[in-house]
Amino acid sequence: MWSLVVLCSVIALHGVQGDERFLTTPPAESAVIDCGGFLYSSNGTIKSPNYPNNYPNYADCTWYIRPGYNIVRLEFLSLQLESHEHCGFDAVKVYDGSNTGQRLLGMLCGSNTSTFYSTGPFMTVRFRSDSIVPDRGFLAEYKTVTGGSCRYNCGYTVGNCSCSSSCKYRGNCCPDYKVYCSSSTPTTVSPITARPSCRYNCGSYMGSCSCSSSCQYYGNCCHDYYSYCSQTTGVPPTARPSCRYNCGSYMGSCSCSSSCRYNGNCCHDYYSYCSQTTGVPHTPTARPSCRYNCGSYMGSCSCSSSCRYNGNCCHDYYSYCSETTGVTPTARPSCRYNCGSYMGSCSCSSSCRYNGNCCHDYYSYCYGWNTTPTPTEKPCGGSLFGSGSLTSPYHPSYYHDNANCVWQLRALSQERLYLTFTYLQLENCCECDYIAVYDGPSLNSRYLGKVCNDSLKTFHSSSNYLTVLFRTDGSVVGRGFRAEFRNSLAPHLGRVDCSSDNMNIVIQRSYLNSLGYNSYSLYLNDPHCRPQVTSYQVVFNFPINTCGTTQEFDNDRITYTNAVRTDGPDLGEITRQSHFKLNVSCIMEQDSVSQIIYRTEHNDNSSVIGTGRFNTTMAFYTSSNFYYKVTEVPYQVQLNQYLYVQVDLRRSNSTLVLYLDTCVASPSPHDFQTRTYDLIRNGCHGDNTVYTYLSGSHPYARFRFNAFKFLRATEFVYIQCKVLICPASDYNSPCRHKCNRRVARDLGSDHDSQTVVLGPITLKEPEKKEGTHQEAEA
Numbered sequence: 001m002w003s004l005v006v007l008c009s010v011i012a013l014h015g016v017q018g019d020e021r022f023l024t025t026p027p028a029e030s031a032v033i034d035c036g037g038f039l040y041s042s043n044g045t046i047k048s049p050n051y052p053n054n055y056p057n058y059a060d061c062t063w064y065i066r067p068g069y070n071i072v073r074l075e076f077l078s079l080q081l082e083s084h085e086h087c088g089f090d091a092v093k094v095y096d097g098s099n100t101g102q103r104l105l106g107m108l109c110g111s112n113t114s115t116f117y118s119t120g121p122f123m124t125v126r127f128r129s130d131s132i133v134p135d136r137g138f139l140a141e142y143k144t145v146t147g148g149s150c151r152y153n154c155g156y157t158v159g160n161c162s163c164s165s166s167c168k169y170r171g172n173c174c175p176d177y178k179v180y181c182s183s184s185t186p187t188t189v190s191p192i193t194a195r196p197s198c199r200y201n202c203g204s205y206m207g208s209c210s211c212s213s214s215c216q217y218y219g220n221c222c223h224d225y226y227s228y229c230s231q232t233t234g235v236p237p238t239a240r241p242s243c244r245y246n247c248g249s250y251m252g253s254c255s256c257s258s259s260c261r262y263n264g265n266c267c268h269d270y271y272s273y274c275s276q277t278t279g280v281p282h283t284p285t286a287r288p289s290c291r292y293n294c295g296s297y298m299g300s301c302s303c304s305s306s307c308r309y310n311g312n313c314c315h316d317y318y319s320y321c322s323e324t325t326g327v328t329p330t331a332r333p334s335c336r337y338n339c340g341s342y343m344g345s346c347s348c349s350s351s352c353r354y355n356g357n358c359c360h361d362y363y364s365y366c367y368g369w370n371t372t373p374t375p376t377e378k379p380c381g382g383s384l385f386g387s388g389s390l391t392s393p394y395h396p397s398y399y400h401d402n403a404n405c406v407w408q409l410r411a412l413s414q415e416r417l418y419l420t421f422t423y424l425q426l427e428n429c430c431e432c433d434y435i436a437v438y439d440g441p442s443l444n445s446r447y448l449g450k451v452c453n454d455s456l457k458t459f460h461s462s463s464n465y466l467t468v469l470f471r472t473d474g475s476v477v478g479r480g481f482r483a484e485f486r487n488s489l490a491p492h493l494g495r496v497d498c499s500s501d502n503m504n505i506v507i508q509r510s511y512l513n514s515l516g517y518n519s520y521s522l523y524l525n526d527p528h529c530r531p532q533v534t535s536y537q538v539v540f541n542f543p544i545n546t547c548g549t550t551q552e553f554d555n556d557r558i559t560y561t562n563a564v565r566t567d568g569p570d571l572g573e574i575t576r577q578s579h580f581k582l583n584v585s586c587i588m589e590q591d592s593v594s595q596i597i598y599r600t601e602h603n604d605n606s607s608v609i610g611t612g613r614f615n616t617t618m619a620f621y622t623s624s625n626f627y628y629k630v631t632e633v634p635y636q637v638q639l640n641q642y643l644y645v646q647v648d649l650r651r652s653n654s655t656l657v658l659y660l661d662t663c664v665a666s667p668s669p670h671d672f673q674t675r676t677y678d679l680i681r682n683g684c685h686g687d688n689t690v691y692t693y694l695s696g697s698h699p700y701a702r703f704r705f706n707a708f709k710f711l712r713a714t715e716f717v718y719i720q721c722k723v724l725i726c727p728a729s730d731y732n733s734p735c736r737h738k739c740n741r742r743v744a745r746d747l748g749s750d751h752d753s754q755t756v757v758l759g760p761i762t763l764k765e766p767e768k769k770e771g772t773h774q775e776a777e778a
Contacts, residue, residue: 035061035127042067042144042631048127048137052078055090055137059129065122066098068617069629070144071159072123076113080136082129083110092138095124096153101504102541104532105152108138117149119156119543120501120651148174154181155528156546164546170197171206198222202229218242219251219267224654227698243267247274263289290314294321300337311338311348311359319732335359339366342398342477380405380470386487392470392480396423399480401472408441409466411487417461419468419485420587425478426453433472435481441465453478458587489582498544498560498586500614501651505531505540505564505584512538517580521566524548540564544586545653553727558656560586588614588725597669597718614725615650616658624693626702641707647721648700657728659683659696659735660703663721667713672720679705679719684739696726696735 033056035049046063048055065072074094082090087109094116096103102124105116116123123142148158155164158174163181167173196206204211206222211229215221219241241251248257251267256274260266288298296303298314303321307313311334333343340349343359348366352358380393380403390407392399411417419437427433430452437459438445445467448459459466466485489495493511497504509519519538522531525548532539545551549562564582620630621644637643647658663680666672678686680703685692693702701723709715726735 033059033061035059036063038064038066039142040066040068042070043142045139045141046125047139051137051139053136054134055127055129057129057131057134059127061127062100063125064098065125065142067144068121070121070146071148072118072121072142073115073145073149074117074123074125074140074142075115076108076138076140078136079108079113079138080111081109081138082133082135089133090129090135091127093126093128095126096120096156097124097502097541098122100124100126101539102502115149116152117145117158119148119153119158150174150177150180155526157543170195170199171201171204172197172199196222198225198228216241218244219246219249219256227654241267243270243273264292265289288314290317290320310334310336311341311343312336333359335362335365344398344477381407383408383410384485385410387485389482389484390468391482395480395482397479398477399472401474401477403470403472405470406443407468407470409461409468409485410441411464413464414490414493415464415487416490417464417466417485418458418488419461419466419483420458421451421481421483423479423482424451424453425480427472427476427478428453429473429476432476433478434470436469436471438467438469439463439465440467442467443469451481494582496584496586498588500588500649500653501544503540503542503544503547503549503560503562503584503586505562507538507564507582509533509536509538512580515580517566522564522580523566524564525550525562543651545651551655553730558588558725558727560588597716616647616723617650618645618647618719618721620644621646624704626693637707639707639709642704643707644702644704645719645721646700646702647723649725652699654699655728656699656725657696657733657735658699658701659724659726660692660701661722661724663703663719665708665710666718666720667710667716669718672718675710675713677708677710679703680721682740683737696737699728 033049039046046065049059049061050056065074076092079092081092087107089109091107091109093100093107094105095101096105096118097120102122105118105123106114108114121144125140127138146160148161148163150158150163153163153174156162157164160172161167161174162170162172163174163177165181167177196209198206198211201211201222208220209215209222210218210220211222211225213229215225217240241254243251243256246256249255250257253265254260254267254270255263255265256267256270258274260270288301290298290303293303293314301307301312301314302310303314303317305321307317309332333346335343335348338348341347342349345357346352346359347355347357348359348362350366352362384390384407393403393405394400409417409419421435426435430450433453435451436443437448437451439448439459439461440446440463445465446462449457451457468483470481489507489511492508494505494507496506507522512519512522519531519533522538522540523529524540524542526546529540529542529547532541540547544560547562549560552559552561562584564580564584566580620635622628622630624642624644626644626646647660649656649658660680661683662678664672665677665679667675679690680686680692683695687705689704689706691704693704695701695703707717709717724735726733730736
C-alpha cells in the first residue's frame with residue numbers, strides 16, 4: 001500500500017493541463033491571435049475569432065468565466081468547426097472550474113451544439129484550431145442560474161442541488177436527475193455517511209429524524225435542522241431535549257441513558273420515560289464525569305481543585321473545572337487510586353523505593369502491590385519501516401528523567417516520509433526536554449527542526465529516511481508525545497493539491513507502468529470518479545466533498561481522505577499482482593485570511609498528505625438582511641455609512657462553523673502591521689461601531705461597521721479578516737469562545753493563507769442642496 005503526501009496550496013491551485021498536445025505547432029512568424037480573457041459579469045457571450053467569418057489557423061483561446069456566485073450555464077447557439085471523429089483537429093473544450101486542469105465537462109467539434117452546467121461559480125472554455133481547414137466557428141451564451149442540471153454532472157453536487165445517488169435520500173436531487181443519472185449511479189439507499197437533511201424539507205419528518213419545530217422538544221432534530229429550518233418554523237417556548245422516544249440516547253446537552261445518573265447529566269424528563277427501561281450501568285468503561293459537578297466528590301474520583309494534589313482527579317476535570325476551582329495549598333500528591341503512577345514531584349510505582357522519590361503515603365496504599373524495584377528505565381527508540389506511530393516512554397503516562405531515545409524511520413527507496421505530532425506535553429523548557437528531527441538515516445543528517453512543548457509540527461523528508469531524537473533532563477517530566485509517520489510517493493511520482501473547494505491528484509504514468517498497472521483502470525473510492533489520462537500523467541480533479549472523500553476532525557484540524565484504486569488484471573481464477581491502492585489525504589489548517597477593500601472620498605482634506613487552508617471569501621452587502629451582494633465596481637460609500645460584511649467558505653459545509661478572530665483596516669493592501677486600525681481583535685470589538693451578527697455558529701460570519709478613512713493617506717481602505725474554522729459539533733472549540741482580551745495572537749501564520757480582494761470602493765461625493773453653491777463642511 002502506498003500513500004500520497006504533498007504540500008497543498010490554497011492561494012492558487014496548480015491545475016494540471018488536461019489537453020493533449022496538437023501534433024502541429026504554429027510557425028514562429030505567426031501573428032498572435034487576440035481572443036479569450038476573464039469574464040466576471042453574470043451573463044455574456046463568447047465567440048471564436050472573426051466570427052461569423054472563418055477563424056484563423058493556430059488559434060488557442062481560453063475564456064475564464066468567473067461571476068463568483070451561483071452556477072454557470074453555457075449554451076452553444078451556433079457551432080461550425082472542422083469535423084473529426086475524435087475532435088482531434090479543431091475543438092472547443094469546456095471545463096468545470098477555474099482553469100483547464102479541472103474536470104472536463106465535454107468537447108465539441110463539427111456542428112453538434114450543446115449546453116453545459118458547472119458545479120460551482122466558475123467555468124473555463126478553451127478553443128484550439130490546427131493549421132488547415134478553418135471554418136465559421138462558434139457563438140455561445142453564458143449566464144448564472146440558481147438551479148442546476150445533472151447533464152455532464154452525474155455524481156456531483158451542482159450549486160444548490162445534487163446529482164449523486166444520495167440525493168434521493170437527502171431530498172435535494174436536481175430536477176433532471178432521473179433523466180440523466182438514475183441509471184448511472186448506485187441504486188443503494190444512500191452512502192454509509194449519508195444522513196437525512198432538512199434542506200428543502202423544513203416541516204417534514206424524515207424517517208429517523210425530523211425537520212419540524214417539535215423536533216427540539218422531542219429531541220429528534222435532523223443534524224442540520226438549525227442550518228435550514230430554525231428561522232422558518234416556530235419554536236415551543238419551553239422546548240428542551242426530551243427522553244420521549246429517546247431512552248438510551250445522548251441528546252447533546254443531556255442524556256437519556258442510565259449512565260446519566262452516574263455522570264450527572266440526565267435530561268429533565270428522564271425519570272418520566274426511561275428510569276424503568278434502562279438498567280444501572282455495568283460497563284467497566286463508565287467513568288464519573290466533572291460535567292455539571294465541579295467542586296464535587298464523585299466517589300472514586302474528585303472534581304474539586306484538591307484533586308490535582310491528591311492525585312484523584314476525574315478523567316475530564318481539566319475540560320470542565322480547572323479554571324473554576326481554586327488551589328488547595330496544603331494538599332500533597334497521594335498514592336490513593338494511583339498505584340503505579342508518577343505524580344509529578346513524587347511516585348507511586350515500585351521504582352520509587354529505588355529512586356528515592358516515593359509519595360508520602362506510598363507504603364499505606366501501594367507497598368506490596370508491586371514489590372520488584374525497577375533499576376532501569378523502559379527502553380525506547382529503534383528502527384521503524386513504512387507507516388506507523390511512535391511515542392515517548394510510558395505514554396500517555398509520564399516519561400522518565402534523562403531519556404535519550406533515537407528512532408530511525410525508513411521507507412522504500414522511491415518513497416518519502418511524512419511525520420506529524422498529534423500530542424505533546426513536555427517540560428516548559430526547550431533546552432531541557434525536546435524532540436529533534438533529522439532528514440536522513442542518522443543524527444549526523446541535515447537538521448530539520450526542534451519540537452518543544454506546545455509547538456506541534458510536521459516534517460517531510462527529502463529521502464526515504466528520517467531520524468527522531470527524544471531527550472530529557474533530570475527534572476520535571478510530562479506525558480510526552482505521540483507522532484504518526486507515513487510513507488509517501490516522491491513528489492516527482494505523484495502529488496495532490498487541495499483546498500476547501502477541490503482535490504487535484506496527479507500520478508505519473510511512468511510510475512504506474514513500472515508497477516504494471518493500466519492508467520485507464522484507475523478510480524477513486526466512488527468508482528464513478530475516473531481520471532483524465534494524458535501522455536504523461538493521470539489526473540483526478542473533483543470537488544473535495546465528493547467521490548467518496550471522508551472527513552475527520554482531529555486536534556482542531558480537518559483531514560480529507562480518499563484513495564486511488566484499480567482492480568488489477570482479470571485473467572481468471574487467480575492473480576499474482578496486488579490490487580493497487582494509493583491513499584490520499586489533505587490536512588486543512590484551522591484558520592484562513594480574507595481581504596476586502598473600499599474607498600472613501602469627500603470634499604475635506606484628510607489586504608499525500610497535503611496541508612492547506614480553507615478557501616474563504618469576503619463581500620459587502622447592501623443591508624443587514626445580507627440578501628443583495630454589492631457587485632458594482634467601484635463601490636461608493638459615504639463617511640459613517642453602515643458597511644455590511646460577510647465572510648464565508650467558498651464551498652458551503654454545514655458541518656463547519658466560522659469564527660471572526662481578527663479584522664483590521666489599513667491604507668495599504670500590502671501592510672497590515674504598520675498603520676492599522678482594529679475592527680475586531682481576538683474576537684473582541686476594537687471599534688465602537690462594530691456589531692457582530694453571526695460568529696462561531698454558522699458556516700459564515702457577519703458584521704457591520706461605519707465607514708471611515710485614514711488621514712494623510714489615499715481614500716482607499718483595505719480590510720483583512722482572519723477567521724477560524726471549527727467542527728460544528730465541537731462546543732469546546734476555539735470558535736465557541738467569546739471575546740478574549742488576554743490572548744495576543746498575530747494575524748500572521750506559518751502556513752500559506754488566502755487573500756481575497758474585492759473593490760475598489762469609493763466614497764460618494766456629497767449631494768449639493770438646490771440654491772447653494774457649496775456644501776457645508778463636516
